[in-house]
Amino acid sequence: MGNRKGRRSGLIFKIKLLRIEAGGKPIAIMDDDDAKALGIHPLERVDIYRGDVHALAIVNIAKRFPRGFIGVYDEVLKDLDFREGESVDVRLSEDPISTTFIKEKIYGQHLNKNQIESIIYDVANHHLSDIELAAFVTALQINGTSLDEVEAISRAMVTSGKTLDIGRKPILDKHSIGGVPGDKTTLLVVPIIAAANYVIPKTSSRAITSPAGTADRVEVLCPVNLSQEEILETIRRTNACMVWGGSLDLAPVDDLLIQVEHPLSIDPLLLPSIMSKKKAVGAEYLVIDIPTGRNAKIKTMNEAESLARDFIDLGKRLDIKVECAVTSGEQPIGHAVGPALEAKEALETLMGEGPTDLLEKAGHLAGILLEMVGVKRGKEEAARLVKTGAAERKLREIIKSQGGNPVIKPGDIKIGDKTYVLESSKRGVVLGINTSIIAQIAKAAGAPRDKGAGVLVEAKLGYRLDVNSPLLRIFSESSQKLEHAINLAKTVNPIQVSERIEEEILLNRIPALVPKREEFPLER
């Protein structure tokens, strides 16, 4: 690192290597009394000098740490390779200038491009403490962000990470803001677009709070943790990829900020988070799916339209043509919820044996993308590519190129063998499905970690049921988890069945055992 001027004279310490990683942050530990002698408070920064060069560390203060020693986590060694027992000069560091800009945001000021770049740079380099990061995202949440700020954040996030240079044009992409379980639409849209001979380099996340992320679903069919070279090769061969974005180091700042946003259940960086990752893969045409429903992330059409406008405006600033699709988030897409169940359903659907709503949704989204690049009657063209088997063949090409079994049959996909069927206790019509409870049940059964765990929603909106008609079919890899899922399903009534609407006054019972935080899907 550089040769930054400490604001005070330092004290001599001996290095104690703690030999653990802090998960990114350059943490150093010192005794309370030593900290007082340096005039340092918890989570302030110090520069640890060997001669003229130094490493930055964020100080944790311990009550009974050996006096005269500074304990360092492995992250500190990335800047300077300290040795056990080495004498170093520890000085209270000047605060990064970005802390001043965070304070300005707290006081309601708009930040300019340079100020935002300074903050994002210091986030990327782990120079800010959790307290400063939490204050920053809280201030963004409360005071809001201007379009100028959102653009600057997006661009700085791109600059902070790697980019994918595909070398072909145009580049198409698809994103869902999430919030509805069972949404495996990406597994259909990507092969359809690639079959139409357009490039679509799809990077996805794993589940954070949901029972399955797209990366979890695809991983049932083939590896998703590919190197940049493997990804470029897959795209060269097939026009597409469906990979986990995490290993690509696209906009890594976003992942650091999510670690602070998640415990607070706030999401002020939704737009730059999504758009920076699209920009980093060079996307020029982007369709964004905004599922909308009472239990989805976006509850009303007004909210959905306002968010859509924001995406479109930000896209213009970033030279990405954006169209948004507001889709129904009132019930799961298809029947399957859980990685393996969903991968199976997606494969079946491309093979002509899937649920209509999934096929319809994929056709709509793929159709929008195709029309954006000039194809006439995009949805019909998408349907044709499914019907002729071109999309299925393309999916198998992608599976093969990513290292999976290209001739996999739906029956080959391993589903949890511990099962239970929740039945209706009365006759009637399905009037409501609580999607967040469905997600909870799938998670209680083991999803997303246990890939074969999940639920099949057998009774969808408008279905007419008899007493003992199946509502849900739960799958688990463990008897204990199945038990948990059954208990939850029996307690909370995820599916409302009634002859007459008037019978159903109680729309949603929220029992104590459903944790509130989980209802907030911070999936991007």
Place this chain on the structure above:
Amino acid sequence: MGNRKGRRSGLIFKIKLLRIEAGGKPIAIMDDDDAKALGIHPLERVDIYRGDVHALAIVNIAKRFPRGFIGVYDEVLKDLDFREGESVDVRLSEDPISTTFIKEKIYGQHLNKNQIESIIYDVANHHLSDIELAAFVTALQINGTSLDEVEAISRAMVTSGKTLDIGRKPILDKHSIGGVPGDKTTLLVVPIIAAANYVIPKTSSRAITSPAGTADRVEVLCPVNLSQEEILETIRRTNACMVWGGSLDLAPVDDLLIQVEHPLSIDPLLLPSIMSKKKAVGAEYLVIDIPTGRNAKIKTMNEAESLARDFIDLGKRLDIKVECAVTSGEQPIGHAVGPALEAKEALETLMGEGPTDLLEKAGHLAGILLEMVGVKRGKEEAARLVKTGAAERKLREIIKSQGGNPVIKPGDIKIGDKTYVLESSKRGVVLGINTSIIAQIAKAAGAPRDKGAGVLVEAKLGYRLDVNSPLLRIFSESSQKLEHAINLAKTVNPIQVSERIEEEILLNRIPALVPKREEFPLER
């Protein structure tokens, strides 16, 4: 601890005692992959079960921690005395309900009494992470607090800590919101009030960002770190005490929140922080000093009056009669800045040999207090108590009762022997004193840690100077620190001297080596 219901089934770990204290927080460390298996993110909470009882811990995630072990800091052992290698069941904990209320505050809602009590309870019990605490104080800062909220916070802070039951009435108290260096007024006001036979149990803080807090000043004369019994005995004997509040555990929540507010340089809890501590000692009559000046914490009369009204309104809610004094914060009070120099100046002043402004200020504040309890012409009575030597005798009684030398002479007080005199480079009148630079110079010289370090401001506003007239006299216990202080003083020109006001266009030069944060005095 209780028998709270975990929201998921747990995993079995072995305890690894880390044998360090985290400084209050119950931190546990586990390996990244173990955390994933539990579905836990950094800074989430776990319950660590031995049989049916459990301890709560906040999880830090390490990249290379022994698999299957959970490392615990000493704080975790306060709930349950775990043994090295003991098998425990670790479960993801439900979030405390207070996290929901913090989120509501982020969304701009007002919190009711129960919600605030819940938050303060969880702060007091270290159940909240730094991220949650930072979000809470940031939201309070941005969204503001209603009088109802401030009252509830104050009362909950009192409940969270101990109280002092003096058993006599009325109880008087004095507080300064700080922000002007050299303000040793408390060392005069307390003896004056006690000499008038009123009870004044004064608890003070040490310096946080300033060169001396009242506790630092008093400590030059006698111990300030007294037990509750010793304090009550001192009050019984002398009507008064002047002690460090920290060991009394009055409103300890405030100290926990300051640890988060300080790095952010925000102070949304100023009112409840001060008033809860006054309530905890049973204060019924309180004078609050609000120093106001361009470099003080409060810059304008408008700000000062608005803050005064808030104190008075909150006082009414808490059954404390409050009067505020808006005083000049344009220059140091008296000449001395630094613990020993200030203690000496205070003693000299009570002995009849001190600066007029200090005596005046003490007389005003003591006079207001005396009039509040019905004494006529309070300021004159205060002056009389100084003139007759009653206040000095009372100060010596307090010193004696707290364990100091009651016959101490000003000359006995040890001042740093490394000195330097900064001289005026021109003739003229002192037109401005940058108090925050004065404070910086005193700190560079070693204050408050080196008690004998500090500065004497020889040239105050309106003084007529010649070339080479002394401006500042710097005292230090170390040649190196003296050098730092001299460099700073020479670089920044703390005292503006001019024949004509027009010569002084530049009011304040802020050099890079004066850290911005230090200018914000988060002293209470």
